[in-house]
Amino acid sequence: MEKDIYYLVGQNIKKQRKLKGLTQLQLANKTFFSYEFIRKIESKSACRNTFSLDTLSKIALALGVDIRLLFDPLDDDKMA
Incomplete structure (x- = not known):
């Protein structure tokens, strides 16, 4: 089943944030967005x-x- 684009992007942001070792709060501070918005x-x-x-x-x-x-x-x- 195809995922909603907003879900897809959100999960990719979460994945990249974790790969960079950042918390949601740290990403919020780097972007000047609120923690709640990132969450x-x-x-x-x-x-x-x-x-x-x-x-x-x-x-x-x-x-x-x-x-x-x-x-x-x-x-x-992804297909194998």
Whole structure:
């Protein structure tokens, strides 16, 4: 089943944040977004209009990754 794009992006942000060894609070501080906003983006219930491309650009910059990485399929969606 295809995942919602907001769920996909949120899970990729969470994955990249953890790979960088950052907490949600640390990422919030680096992006100047609130901890609650980062938590909401990463939640499994992230809803439409939660974030914009500008927001994703700032998060990708703070994580040191290309924004396109945030749209990669999740591991459980990849075919072998």
